[in-house]
Amino acid sequence: xxITDKELKVKLKDKLLKRLNLNxxxxxxxxxxxxxxxxxxxxxxxxxxxxxxxGHISESKTHIILSNSNIDGLSKEISVLFKIIVKDETGLNGxxxxxxxxxxxxxxNKDLILNGLILEKRKQKTEIYKYE
Numbered sequence: 330x331x332i333t334d335k336e337l338k339v340k341l342k343d344k345l346l347k348r349l350n351l352n353x354x355x356x357x358x359x360x361x362x363x364x365x366x367x368x369x370x371x372x373x374x375x376x377x378x379x380x381x382x383x384g385h386i387s388e389s390k391t392h393i394i395l396s397n398s399n400i401d402g403l404s405k406e407i408s409v410l411f412k413i414i415v416k417d418e419t420g421l422n423g424x425x426x427x428x429x430x431x432x433x434x435x436x437x438n439k440d441l442i443l444n445g446l447i448l449e450k451r452k453q454k455t456e457i458y459k460y461e
Contacts, residue, residue, distance in 0.1 A: 362414040372445030376424040395427040
């Protein structure tokens with residue numbers, strides 16, 4: 330009988346756990362995540378800079394400034410700044426120039442909305458594996 334990759338992985342894991350005298354417990358935990366989405370495509374404007382130079386993201390005391398930079402970089406910047414999980418759901422791969430208020434997530438979201446984007450909070454269940 331041919332064994333599938335999935336079956337092989339399960340058997341290997343079971344043998345390994347038995348050999349190490351461990352039990353696997355799986356729990357589900359709910360996390361708050363933020364999804365960056367397109368709200369109004371017509372408001373999203375590509376950067377006017379035509380150079381191939383890499384984009385730049387900087388900060389002032391009150392704002393995040395994107396200069397010829399991509400949305401993935403923005404997502405990461407927001408994640409670090411507010412210590413939240415941000416998932417880029419825009420599908421945008423161009424470069425953009427944006428100035429966004431960073432005083433709070435609400436202020437940031439107001440500026441994102443003006444630029445055709447939105448940051449939406451939702452809950453996501455994730456599996457947590459524990460070995461004892």
